[in-house]
Amino acid sequence: QKEVEQDPGPLSVPEGAIVSLNCTYSNSAFQYFMWYRQYSRKGPELLMYTYSSGNKEDGRFTAQVDKSSKYISLFIRDSQPSDSATYLCAMSLNTGTASKLTFGTGTRLQVTL
Amino acid sequence: DSGVTQTPKHLITATGQRVTLRCSPRSGDLSVYWYQQSLDQGLQFLIQYYNGEERAKGNILERFSAQQFPDLHSELNLSSLELGDSALYFCASSVTPSGGTTGELFFGEGSRLTVL
Numbered sequence: 001q002k003e004v005e006q007d008p009g010p011l012s013v014p015e016g017a018i019v020s021l022n023c024t025y026s027n028s029a030f031q032y033f034m035w036y037r038q039y040s041r042k043g044p045e046l047l048m049y050t051y052s053s054g055n056k057e058d059g060r061f062t063a064q065v066d067k068s069s070k071y072i073s074l075f076i077r078d079s080q081p082s083d084s085a086t087y088l089c090a091m092s093l094n095t096g097t098a099s100k101l102t103f104g105t106g107t108r109l110q111v112t113l
Numbered sequence: 114d115s116g117v118t119q120t121p122k123h124l125i126t127a128t129g130q131r132v133t134l135r136c137s138p139r140s141g142d143l144s145v146y147w148y149q150q151s152l153d154q155g156l157q158f159l160i161q162y163y164n165g166e167e168r169a170k171g172n173i174l175e176r177f178s179a180q181q182f183p184d185l186h187s188e189l190n191l192s193s194l195e196l197g198d199s200a201l202y203f204c205a206s207s208v209t210p211s212g213g214t215t216g217e218l219f220f221g222e223g224s225r226l227t228v229l
Contacts, residue, residue: 043115
């Protein structure tokens, strides 16, 4: 079993839809949770970062962490074609001397006009 | 543009061969990370260097090695290549060993390796 599970998709939604992307994890020691966005033929870029359980909002994006269920989500409101990309969740133990992120396999999102 | 430069962008080689992938981190970043991305395994951490020293090791095969030079650029050497080594290899950098307060890594655009 992988430490981080993520549905690979693809997920296709119409423009303006609310998108929900999810990851589950098995290691309760993970403390830091991130969402990276990866456009085709590009490297991942950090989108959202959260530390504690609860919600964090940034514009159209909301990251949600439920440590008791070992479940994290990324919500995208009013989705746009420019949101079409692969979204990777990532988690870190943050050992303090090295940041070794554990990534999900990514969910490919396609927002259609 | 993340500021992380990787070369070459594409590489096609044969089984048994050896290749070197190069990475220049963002200006000022002391930490370099190497990741392998394949369709079935996702993004897998290989190894991290901080200011020239190995800091953390992940699922890196013995056939693979890396180093970080005094000018902070890094090279990933892949030898005795097998078909299964075909993947995207990403380099990432951060200022501190832990990636700063957010753990943010800045990724290059990757080197796509195809082993035939």
